[in-house]
Amino acid sequence: AQSVTQPDIHITVSEGASLELRCNYSYGATPYLFWYVQSPGQGLQLLLKYFSGDTLVQGIKGFEAEFKRSQSSFNLRKPSVHWSDAAEYFCAVASGNMLTFGGGTRLMVKP
């Protein structure tokens, strides 16, 4: 069965610093991978997704993610974090029509 691991429960970065959120997946076939963001008290918003092709995927709000099959990873990056990026981030893998989510990483941004 598929699974997703986000090793970091909490991450704190300074505003303007670069960010990388880790995601590792377990899936037998070519994965469909997603990153979602959740602001406090809100639902999940899709940041980006990977189907196939170019392993570097661009998303909204200046985020990107890189698919690395050899490492079973799909890490999310942003070159310069803004205070409004403080939120919880979820990685997910699709199997059929079902999404399996990781446990989430809560991002805090220091002024």
Place this chain on the structure above:
Amino acid sequence: ETGVTQTPRHLVMGMTNKKSLKCEQHLGHNAMYWYKQSAKKPLELMFVYSLEERVENNSVPSRFSPECPNSSHLFLHLHTLQPEDSALYLCASSLVPSEGYGYTFGSGTRLTVV
């Protein structure tokens, strides 16, 4: 606004009450989902409806009862809940069959059981 609307946004209910959560989408999707999100716990998939038929029921207690009258509407009927049922309940929709489509989520209903 994501295209998936959940009402009410907040709900406080006693353990003996009966209430319902509503989810509505007009995105042309044909699958809908209920998730429970508790503090410090992963997202828990509760129910899945695909083409208006329930295809997944993840060992959810019978005090939660879903209803999907059509592909645009999904309800979660609640009765005799427990305080540990307090959580954010998220509805999502998607297009099936479409493995890479992903879900569109609503903003959730924050439920407090007193």
